[in-house]
Amino acid sequence: MVKKEEYARTVAYVLDAFAKAGIILTDAEKGNIEVADFGLSDLDNVGLQLLVYVNTERCCAKEMVLKPYQTCPEHRHMDGVENGVPYVGKEETFRVRRGTCYLYVDGEGKKEDIQARLPNTPVTVFHEIVLHEGEQYTMHPNTNHWFQAGPEGAIVSEFSTKSRDEADVFTDGRIRRIPEVEA
Amino acid sequence: MVKKEEYARTVAYVLDAFAKAGIILTDAEKGNIEVADFGLSDLDNVGLQLLVYVNTERCCAKEMVLKPYQTCPEHRHMDGVENGVPYVGKEETFRVRRGTCYLYVDGEGKKEDIQARLPNTPVTVFHEIVLHEGEQYTMHPNTNHWFQAGPEGAIVSEFSTKSRDEADVFTDGRIRRIPEVEA
Numbered sequence: 562m563v564k565k566e567e568y569a570r571t572v573a574y575v576l577d578a579f580a581k582a583g584i585i586l587t588d589a590e591k592g593n594i595e596v597a598d599f600g601l602s603d604l605d606n607v608g609l610q611l612l613v614y615v616n617t618e619r620c621c622a623k624e625m626v627l628k629p630y631q632t633c634p635e636h637r638h639m640d641g642v643e644n645g646v647p648y649v650g651k652e653e654t655f656r657v658r659r660g661t662c663y664l665y666v667d668g669e670g671k672k673e674d675i676q677a678r679l680p681n682t683p684v685t686v687f688h689e690i691v692l693h694e695g696e697q698y699t700m701h702p703n704t705n706h707w708f709q710a711g712p713e714g715a716i717v718s719e720f721s722t723k724s725r726d727e728a729d730v731f732t733d734g735r736i737r738r739i740p741e742v743e744a
Numbered sequence: 745m746v747k748k749e750e751y752a753r754t755v756a757y758v759l760d761a762f763a764k765a766g767i768i769l770t771d772a773e774k775g776n777i778e779v780a781d782f783g784l785s786d787l788d789n790v791g792l793q794l795l796v797y798v799n800t801e802r803c804c805a806k807e808m809v810l811k812p813y814q815t816c817p818e819h820r821h822m823d824g825v826e827n828g829v830p831y832v833g834k835e836e837t838f839r840v841r842r843g844t845c846y847l848y849v850d851g852e853g854k855k856e857d858i859q860a861r862l863p864n865t866p867v868t869v870f871h872e873i874v875l876h877e878g879e880q881y882t883m884h885p886n887t888n889h890w891f892q893a894g895p896e897g898a899i900v901s902e903f904s905t906k907s908r909d910e911a912d913v914f915t916d917g918r919i920r921r922i923p924e925v926e927a
Contacts, residue, residue: 583766585841585878615837615882615903620803622837622903654798654805658768695768699798720798720805720903 563598565743571596575610575626582659582716584624586612599634599682600737606681609633613724621724625717627662627710632680635665635707635732641725650702653721657692661711664690667704677709682733692717705732746781748926754779758793758809765842765899767807769795782817782865783920789864792816796907804907808900810845810893815863818848818890818915824908833885836904840875844894847873850887860892865916875900888915 563571572594579586595611598604610626627633638651655664663677668688672679675689686705690698700706708717746754755777762769778794781787793809810816821834838847846860851871855862858872869888873881883889891900 587878590878614839614880617835617882619832619835619905620837620903622805622839622901649802652800652802654803656797656805695770695773697797699800718805720803722802 562600562602563596563604563742567604568596568742571604571610571628574628575612578626578659578714578716579612579624584658584716596742599731599733601634601682601733601735603681605631607632607634616724618723621719621721623719623724624658625715625719627660627708627715627717629710629712629714630678631714632677632682632709633707634680634682634736635684635686635705636729636736637705638702638725639728639730640702641728643725649722651722651724652699652701653719654697654699655692655708656697656718656720657694658716658718659694660713660715661694662692662708662715662717663711664692664698664706664708666690666700666706680707680709682736685732707732745783745785746779746787746925750787751779751925754787754793754811757811758795761809761842761897761899762795762807767841767899779925782914782916784817784865784916784918786864788814790815790817799907801906804902804904806902806907807841808898808902810843810891810898810900812893812895812897813861814897815860815865815892816890817863817865817919818867818869818888819912819919820888821885821908822911822913823885824911826908832905834905834907835882835884836902837880837882838875838891839880839901839903840877841899841901842877843896843898844877845875845891845898845900846894847875847881847889847891849873849883849889863890863892865919868915890915 598608613623670687781791796806853870
């Protein structure tokens, strides 16, 4: 659970990062920043901040903000069934706007060789893609992935099919994706 | 057809607009700016500049740049069939990053009341949505729409399902959407 003052401090960090990057939000959006600690209560190590611009049945766009060395834990977007209708897992493109993003996906690569710091959550894939400002990478469904910001934090735009966060499958069995902020 | 020097001048305008907005591109992307005059050879009045970030079978993201009062002509994204497989028309969300965008869609609204200047291409829908910086609007398939930048030009992000520009249906029968730049 994210403590109330940690939430406020983190939202202030996010708004400052957006302002410095020239990313303009409405006042309503500024009040709608999501801070996810994935139920681990270790936000600065494992966590993610998001602003969802749009998420329809067909497509989704959001901005993600990571603090320095903060990690979004390993997960995959599986095919599934919703209201009796089968769907294909989420496809997503990450585009780095500010900072550096170390992204790890299924494929060749050894734990010992990666540039990211090993986070406080289990990770099993180590094929490294380093995304600098202006660079992007498209991930296909059913692929394990995790990512971490470099020393300056990162702002990453995500363009994707529909987001169904509650359907994400995390490697770390402790994780619950339902956002929880102290009342 | 876009003349060679007009193309170069327009790309310089676009790159300057991106730089001022803090939108960072790779060198490859800088060489890949699309300048569309829709075959009308009246670019400053009717035209659009684009950079496509990603366009897969499932989703698409791009930045669009408009010069002051430049108009993207009226069109709609219809359902269709591709390689024998039916598809639903494009859904798109416009998010204004810089400047103002006057957007017109099917619905109530009179030609006499709009804030945009009438462009040198026929328009038939006048339901006005004015998008300021940080504001956005989602358009559903099969809806006529056109849009124009305000006095300062505009940068508009588009998040959508797959783009099939060649399948767009334009109100102006003269229009060909295939980009053509003087060799």
